[in-house]
Structure formats: structure tokens, C-alpha cells
Amino acid sequence: MTFETALHDPKLCRVLLARLTRALDGRSMRFMEVCGTHTVSIFQSGLRSLLPASITHLSGPGCPVCVTHDVDVAAFLELAGREKIVFATFGDLLRVPGPGGQTLKHAKAAGAHVEIVYSPLEVLTLAVSNPDNVIVFPGIGFETTAPAVAATLLTARQKKIKNFCVFSLHKLVPPALRTLLDEEGDNAANIEAFLLPGHVSTILGIAPYAFLADKHRIPGVVGGFEPADILLALCRMAEQLRDNAPAVVNAYPRAVNDAGNPKARALMEEVFITTDALWRGIGRIEQSGLAVRPDYADMDAAVRLGVRLVETPQQQPGCCCGDVLKGRIIPTTCPLFGEKCTPAVPVGPCMVSTEGSCAAYYKYLEH
Ligand code: SF4
Numbered sequence: 001m002t003f004e005t006a007l008h009d010p011k012l013c014r015v016l017l018a019r020l021t022r023a024l025d026g027r028s029m030r031f032m033e034v035c036g037t038h039t040v041s042i043f044q045s046g047l048r049s050l051l052p053a054s055i056t057h058l059s060g061p062g063c064p065v066c067v068t069h070d071v072d073v074a075a076f077l078e079l080a081g082r083e084k085i086v087f088a089t090f091g092d093l094l095r096v097p098g099p100g101g102q103t104l105k106h107a108k109a110a111g112a113h114v115e116i117v118y119s120p121l122e123v124l125t126l127a128v129s130n131p132d133n134v135i136v137f138p139g140i141g142f143e144t145t146a147p148a149v150a151a152t153l154l155t156a157r158q159k160k161i162k163n164f165c166v167f168s169l170h171k172l173v174p175p176a177l178r179t180l181l182d183e184e185g186d187n188a189a190n191i192e193a194f195l196l197p198g199h200v201s202t203i204l205g206i207a208p209y210a211f212l213a214d215k216h217r218i219p220g221v222v223g224g225f226e227p228a229d230i231l232l233a234l235c236r237m238a239e240q241l242r243d244n245a246p247a248v249v250n251a252y253p254r255a256v257n258d259a260g261n262p263k264a265r266a267l268m269e270e271v272f273i274t275t276d277a278l279w280r281g282i283g284r285i286e287q288s289g290l291a292v293r294p295d296y297a298d299m300d301a302a303v304r305l306g307v308r309l310v311e312t313p314q315q316q317p318g319c320c321c322g323d324v325l326k327g328r329i330i331p332t333t334c335p336l337f338g339e340k341c342t343p344a345v346p347v348g349p350c351m352v353s354t355e356g357s358c359a360a361y362y363k364y365l366e367h
Contacts, residue, residue, distance in 0.1 A: 007226035008045070016231035021052055023238035030056040030190060031237055032180075032327045034173060035197035036063035036355025037225055043364035045227040055234070058189060058327035059357035061176050061282060062197050064141040065092050066325060066349045066356045069278040071309045072138075072169050073098025079136055079167065079307060080104060080112040086133045088123045091116045093140060095352045120145075120152040127156070127164040136301050139168040139290070144199040146170045146290055147264035150271035153292070153299050167301035168292050171277050173200050174208045175288035180326055181216050189327035193237035195230070196222040198252050203268075205260030206248050213246040224252040271296055278309070280349060281322025319348035324357055331358040338362060 006012070033039060039059045042048050048057060061067050073096055080087040087104070094105040094114070108114040113133070117123055120137060127135040139149045149166060156164045180189060196209055201222045212220040219240035223233030233251045240246050250256050268290070277289025292300035301307055319341070320334040331337050331350065341347035343359050350358035 004226055007224075007228040009228070012228050013050075013231055016228060016235060017050060017052075019235045020231060020238055023235055023242050024052055024054060025242060026054070027241070028054040028056065029192055029234075029238055029241060030058065031193040031195055031234070032058040032060045032189070032191045033195040034060040034062040034177065035195075035199065036066070036353065036357070036360075037199065038195055038197070038223070038230065039063070039357050039360045040355055041225045041227070042230060043360050045230075047227055047230060048364075051234075058191065058330070059324065059360075060180070060194075060327055061279060061325040062142070062173065062200075063350070063353050063355045063357070064145070064171070065096055065353035066321065067171060067176075067279045067282070068093070068096055068140060068169065068349060069280045070098050071278055071311055073103070075167070075307050075309055076104055076138060077102055077107050077112075079301070079305065080107045080114050082305075084133050085305075086113045086115055086126065086130055086135045088115045088117045088126055088135050088137050090118070090140070092353050093138065095346060096349045097346070097352075101347075120149050121155070124152060124156055124159070124161055124164060127161050131163060134163050134165065134305070136305070137164070137166050139166045139170050142171055142173050142197075142200050143203045143268070146272060147203060147261075147267045150267040153271050153296060154267070156299060157296070162298075165299045165301040165304050166292060167307060168272065168290055169277070170272065170290035171279065172274065172288050172290065173197060174204070174211075175285050176279060176282065177209070178211065179282060179285050179288075181212075181218070183326065191218065191327055192241060193219040193221070195233050195237070196220050196248075198222060198224050198229075198255060201250070201252070201256045201260065203261050203264045205256070206250050206258050207260075209248045213248050217246045219246045220248040222248075222250045222252050222256050224255060279325075281325045321348040321350045321358075324350050331361040332365065334358070 123137045221233040221236045272290035275291040297303040323329045350356040
């Protein structure tokens with residue numbers, strides 16, 4: 001049995017489920033997992049149906065495609081339609097609807113030069129083989145992907161590749177969690193605990209989440225992605241709530257160092273500065289994004305190509321992605337879910353990505 005297989009062991013999971021039930025001691029627990037990979041793992045492993053009925057599971061804003069704003073998609077479409085531009089992107093961005101439901105897939109079908117890549121470094125190969133075009137790579141994602149994009153930018157400079165630039169729309173997780181917790185009244189999701197993202201935490205460590213416990217008295221547990229990892233994280237949350245001792249802890253030490261990855265953070269800091277960012281469904285969050293530093297303006301698509309972000313009415317009519325991403329509703333509550341909105345014909349971005357919560361509910365729940 002491999003280590004990962006052991007973490008699927010039904011006996012181990014039963015022990016952890018019993019520990020969780022004891023820690024809850026009849027009380028309820030409303031927790032949010034922040035990361036799209038956790039959303040899928042919880043469904044895929046069958047955990048959701050095994051959890052005590054008193055647990056409410058909310059999905060948060062941790063799927064990069066889902067939080068990509070209409071305004072950003074409008075800018076992608078505008079860029080992809082320009083002469084002598086190759087828009088090189090990860091595939092799932094192609095189906096994200098922008099204003100009027102337009103997507104990069106539509107633009108590609110209409111003749112725009114859109115290429116699918118599987119890593120930021122692959123974009124440099126594309127740049128070398130297309131010397132007459134400028135290759136634009138959209139920097140989408142969180143603290144997990146930003147270091148790789150920063151490394152690509154540095155490699156391009158070192159190799160003197162001039163026809164490459166990044167349109168940085170990276171987002172930062174801790175400011176988004178702050179915003180969710182600052183919502184009040186009808187907008188509040190009443191989150192009692194956070195399952196913190198394993199991948200992002202490999203870069204950040206645990207210190208940036210300290211405000212959860214210090215200011216909001218909410219437990220935050222960094223968790224892995226196997227069933228036993230998730231159950232252990234839920235046990236730690238429930239025990240903290242039972243003992244009225246909220247803390248931010250690392251329940252994924254085989255992958256996450258409490259101090260994170262200083263080298264990766266140094267790469268990010270070399271290339272990017274923090275800036276305000278627009279999150280789909282949530283709105284503008286101060287200092288929650290990463291822009292390219294002026295020192296690298298020649299590789300910043302926003303500067304070099306004069307990309308303008310033009311605010312438009314947000315979301316497709318009837319789509320409740322904002323409420324889903326804030327944990328105010330679960331996807332099945334959206335009136336379009338499974339009827340007008342399916343993975344084959346997605347209305348909102350939460351149904352596009354395989355890590356989107358609407359797509360996970362559609363795939364794994366009976367409906
Ligand atoms: S089901 Fe579709 S329309 Fe409804 S919130 Fe999810 S993505 Fe948006």
C-alpha cells in the first residue's frame with residue numbers, strides 16, 4: 001500500500017469520522033474549503049455523503065477560472081483579436097464567458113490566434129518559433145502559479161526573448177478571505193472554520209492566515225487532499241471550536257512547511273507588486289492582486305500593449321456565481337443549475353473549470 005493509498009483506507013477514515021463526531025458532540029459546524037481541488041476531492045472520495053449531517057460544507061473563491069472577472073475576459077478578447085498577437089493560455093480559460101457570453105473559444109473560431117499551452121515555460125518556445133508575433137500569456141491563478149510565471153519572465157529576460165509578455169491578473173488568497181469575513185448582515189456567509197488551501201500554503205506557509213484566529217476567532221486548518229487528510233483537518237477544526245481555542249494550524253506537514261517557500265516568494269517579489277484586483281462575483285478587493293513591476297514593463301502586456309480594463313455589467317443574467325463564491329449559497333440553489341447551466345453549456349465560470357464548485361456539484365451529486 002502506498003502512502004497515498006493508505007490515506008484512502010476505510011478503517012482509518014472511520015476512525016477519523018468517529019473522532020470528528022465526538023469533537024462535534026452534537027453541535028453544527030459550517031466550514032468553507034477555499035481551494036477548488038478540495039471541492040473536487042470531497043466529492044470524488046464520497047466524503048460529502050459520509051460527513052455528519054450537522055456539517056455544512058461551503059465552497060470558497062479558490063478556483064482561479066471562477067474568479068476571473070468579465071472585465072478580464074473582455075480584455076483577453078480584445079487582445080486576442082489584435083494583429084500580430086498570439087494569445088497563449090491554459091485551456092480552461094477558453095470557455096469562460098465574458099460580456100455577452102463571448103469566450104476565447106468563440107474568438108479562436110472566428111480567426112483569433114489563440115494557442116493552448118500546458119506550462120508558462122512552453123510559451124517561451126512559442127515565442128522563439130513565432131518571431132514576428134508578440135506572445136501574450138495571461139497570468140491567472142493564485143500564489144501557487146505566480147512564482148512559475150515570475151520564473152518564466154526572468155528566463156525570458158535572461159535569454160533575451162523580446163516578443164513575450166505577461167498580462168498579470170494573479171490573485172492573492174488571504175485578502176479574499178478577509179473580505180468574506182468582513183461581509184455583514186444578509187451578505188454574511190457565517191463561516192465558522194476554514195479548510196485552508198494546501199497548494200497555496202506551500203508558498204505562503206501559515207502566518208498570512210493568522211488574522212482568522214486573532215481577529216475573527218475562526219479556526220483555519222491547512223489540509224491535504226486525500227480523504228484522511230481532509231477528515232483530519234475537519235477534526236482539528238471541530239476540536240478548536242469545541243475547546244473555544246481557534247488557531248491557524250498546519251495539518252498537511254508532509255507538503256507544507258509552516259514558513260512556506262521563501263525562494264518562491266522571493267521570485268514573486270522580484271517580479272510582481274501587489275495591487276487592487278477585481279474578483280468575479282466579489283468585486284474589487286484592495287491589494288489582492290499582482291501586477292508586473294515597472295522594472296519589467298517591457299514584458300508587462302498592460303503597459304507594452306496598452307491593455308485597458310473596461311468595467312462592464314457583471315455576470316450572466318441569473319447566474320449566482322458571486323453568492324456561490326462567497327459561501328452564501330450552494331450551487332444547487334441557483335435556478336439555472338443543471339437546467340440552463342451545465343458543464344456542456346456553462347452560463348457562469350463556476351461551471352466551466354473542473355475545479356469549479358458548480359461543475360463538481362453537477363458531476364458528483366444526484367440532480
Ligand atoms: S449553476 Fe451556472 S449559472 Fe448558476 S451559479 Fe453556477 S455557474 Fe452560475
